[in-house]
Amino acid sequence: MKLYNTLTRKKEEFIPLQEGKVSMYVCGPTVYNLIHIGNARPMIVFDTARRYMEYKGYQVNYVSNFTDVDDKIIAKANQEGVSAEEISARYIEECKKDMEAMNVRPATVHPQATHEIQGMIDMIRTLIEKGYAYNVDGTVYFRTRKFAEYGKLSHKNLDDLRSGGRSLLVTGEDQKEDPLDFVLWKPKKEGEPSWPSPWSDGRPGWHIECSVMAKKYLGDEIDIHAGGEDLIFPHHENEIAQSECCNGVPFARYWLHNAFLNIDNRKMSKSLGNFFTVREIGEKYDLQVLRFFMLSAHYRSPLNFSAEIMESSKNALERILTAVDTLKGLEASAGQGELSEGEKARLEEMKAFRRKFEEAMDDDLNTADAIAAVFELVKFANTEASSRGSRAFAGAIKKEILELTEILGLKAERREEVLDEDIEKLIRERQEARKARDFARADAIRDELLSKGILLEDTREGVKWKRA
Ligand code: AMP
Ligand code: ZN
Secondary structure, three states: OEEEEOOOOEEEEOOOOOOOEEEEEEOOOEOOOOOEHHHHHHHHHHHHHHHHHHHOOOEEEEEEOEEOOOHHHHHHHHHHOOOHHHHHHHHHHHHHHHHHHOOOOOOOEOOEHHHOHHHHHHHHHHHHHOOOEEEEOOEEEEOHHHOOOOOOOOOOOHHHHHHHHHHHOOOOOOOOOOOOOEEEEEEOOOOOOOEOOOOOOEEEOHHHHHHHHHHHHHOOOEEEEEEEHHHHHHHHHHHHHHHHHHHOOOOEEEEEEEOOEEEOOEEOOOOOOOOOEHHHHHHHOOHHHHHHHHHOOOOOOOEEEOHHHHHHHHHHHHHHHHHHHHHHHHHHHOOEOOOOHHHHHHHHHHHHHHHHHHHHHHEOOOHHHHHHHHHHHHHHHHHHOOOOOEHHHHHHHHHHHHHHHHHOOOOOOOOOOOOHHHHHHHHHHHHHHHHOOOHHHHHHHHHHHHHOOEEEEEEOOEEEEEEO
């Protein structure tokens, strides 16, 4: 399998550090609001990468953080008059709901920055001891000039950056030895959350969080590090500097970056008013449609979101669901049971679509071509399967469609329509199970409802439900 590596600017054969295993770190969202559809792009594409690697037999250790201490979180907390912790806890919960509705599987671990402060203090201390960091009045900076390889990921001209940076130096940062030096630890300001450290009561810089969480949950050297392309510089460049100077080994072997999602060919921004949360899209569409739309382009190509493209994505996905419906019907009703010799031969030919699918995915996760292979399979289904054929034949084609779409995280089986009264009945059963402290049963009912597209929410006024 080949992956495009931002570090080398080449497509490279993927060779994991340990045979059969993949360690992968994906930078997660800063949680101060509902996630927007731009944030959903890395979630969906790297979840699909994970699924495909698992399909190929790798055991994937997938770590994705929540940045839960940040200026924007603090600002929102002050605005609402609640703690920063309350804000981040709320939006982590909401983010997990959106992920579930987009069929993005939970990571092996979702670490939170504020739970890892000690690790950050330890790493900063090591960097100071090794001469890679310095403390000025309680603020600790990374000494970029000391790391000869600084800039290797973003391939930037450091001299240009330095001269640009000099004019950009903000007041308060003029204590830095070099314009490119960045903050590892900063002293608290009034009303901000803080932790004690050898340098000041304060909080970590953003970049050190990911270096520490990757080290703790995956090790000093990892296979894949991923995120949106805006993170290449300075975030990932700085992560490399911190991790490699602290640990003394190369940090990540493959750096993967998704391109940006635009809206109506413009950068998504709140001020332009062209800004959508995943939740808003979910009110209009099954979020599978959003997932399908994201995967219909290569992850390194810019992608444009528009109302029309969502409609065409919906229709395209519908064609797959309809083919599966038809095959299901044939499976139940076809006259013959067993495969005929002719059908066996046709099923051999059908294998070509899976080969195409794998070839596309092996070529730097080309989901666009993989989806094209699924549509060839759908066309095959529509022309080959009929009531004159056998049940086994319809069943085999259906299974093939379901397996390939599952790798993309798409559910090609139409959800059964659930009636309100059935939902209410299950909710009552769950309440009884909870009263009887049978939490396993209660959770099973919650999951059953979720698989039918019903989200439960335990509120102060009791249980509420809605369609996901
Ligand atoms: P943030 O919460 O801004 O740190 O972003 C979380 C993740 O979403 C990062 O990997 C970003 O690169 C990614 N991201 C943010 N906006 C977009 C966008 N418009 N298109 C694609 N990815 C984005
Ligand atoms: Zn990060």
